[in-house]
Amino acid sequence: MDEEIYDSTTGWVAAHIRTYLETDGEKGHMYQGWPTLLLTTRGRKSGKLRRTALIYGEDTGRYLLVASNGGAAQHPAWYLNVMAEPDVMVQVGPEKFAARARTATAQEKPALWTVMTSIFPLYDKYQAKAEREIPLVVVERVATT
Template sequence: MTSALELHGTPHVDRYLETNGEDGYHWRNGTTILLLFTKGRKSGEQRTHALIFRPWGDGSYLVVASKGGNDVAPAWFLNLEADPAVEVQVKGDRFAARARVATPEEKPGMWAEMVSAWPDYDEYQKKTSREIPVVVLERV
């Protein structure tokens, strides 16, 4: 069986769901993973993504829409722009949330927190002229 540290995409999501995050919550370089459930903006079907996150404030979570520094935003980000009502799962806790982009005033501190989780985010930003957003997931 492949270690969860080596998983990406659908296999990572599947393992996380099967084990309520026991296998898949902890990932590479000490990072932690949540699952983000969005509604496909074209298909209307549920889409699930395993994303590096950090807790923020009282019950919110931060994720970064980096796509490795690609000039195009990740599909999950485009989905939540179309419909910010999402679901989030952290280990076995699945809940409704509202997604929003960090304000210009909030972003520096939030970006620093996310870079502490995954230093490559700074490198990803250097690779693209697109401003990589920090997304705040607020429990509703």
């Protein structure tokens, strides 16, 4: 992919992404004790590639992300981008791959939410203070030819 990728403009997130990239995930994969991945989405308004770092969980070969935005009233930009264009790029440690993201169904979410709160318990507090249902996103690899 030769297209320029724009990293998060949030200072500490941008620094985390730089460390992740510079060490090929060796120093960025675990962040303050939590597993993180890099998610690259297509901007729903700009059309540009946008990259952010997120805490993740795993479930039967799928990656799980919580669109918490720290419990803010609005969804994070990365989630809005995923809803507009579900084809994404992911880096987990040194491994990079194409994937498709979707919001977990109401039936799936309770069990997957438990996986994520076991990794990052603050998600329950974020949900309690949010004025919205916090989405849980399932990211699945796509076969590349």
